[in-house]
Amino acid sequence: MSTERLQRPLTADETDAFRRDGVVMLPGMFSEKWIELLNAGLAAHRDEATSRARIWDRDEQGRTMFWDSMAWHDRPEYQTFVFESPAAEIAAQLLGSQSVHFFFDAVFVRSPGSQFETPWHQDEPYWSVDGHDTCTIWMPLVPVRAKNALAFVPGSHLSGAVFDQPDFGVLNPDAKDGVDRSDFSAIADADIPDIDADRDAFGVVSWDMEPGDCVVFNSRILHGGSGLLDDDTGLSVFTSKWLGDDVRIAFRDEGMDPDFSEIMRGYGLEHGDRPGTDLLPRVWSATS
């Protein structure tokens, strides 16, 4: 299986921005065929969600925020995207890695007017992997304005801090069973700052984006603040998570939500291993 070449080369400024700020917006990285494929996949996915799916928010007007993860095993459209789109090479170039493994997909779908705002948080400290070389490719499948898009605190990926953060297990208005609850304070070493009190002071960034654009962010960066949609505006986002050269499996007592540790162990992965197997496949390598 080979990935499609990049639609355009990454510039040195883009690569520098990713390493310095931990986030970069890349216009025009995915052609229409990839957006159509992901939209088709998402439509089917909504009818066949995984057991991990949940509604993060359901308000009195019936507006919802749907979330699901690791659906690619059962979604041929997502499989094609993972193995054949330029995503893996984008991740490899920004991470500066000789190879990249796929971690998982996650979708964030808000119905028009949804007022649900993603809480500020980090990803990697709460994942079942450890390493600096991890990233998410965040792709809106519809146009999104900067005020509604995912926002970031540039440079926070280098702080070394693990911030205490909201327990995403509480985002469960339908009281679905089997939702993990975690005591994040057990692994955090700093309180999450009040970023919304003064976004300018934190240098918060977000961008107007069209389908085909993507934001790539280091998984240690503080991010959140997306949502608060106008009544005529919905937001569908496909994300893919990628693992580079320094990443090792890290089973943690608290954090990953949902916790993939048992699934990972089922594939024979042990704490300290490099990613691999059919669960975390190597998708791109400098030598292939």
Ligand SMILES: O=C(O)CCC(=O)C(=O)O
């Ligand atoms: O799109 C969103 O609202 C949240 C995305 C996010 O937090 C993530 O991909 O880690």
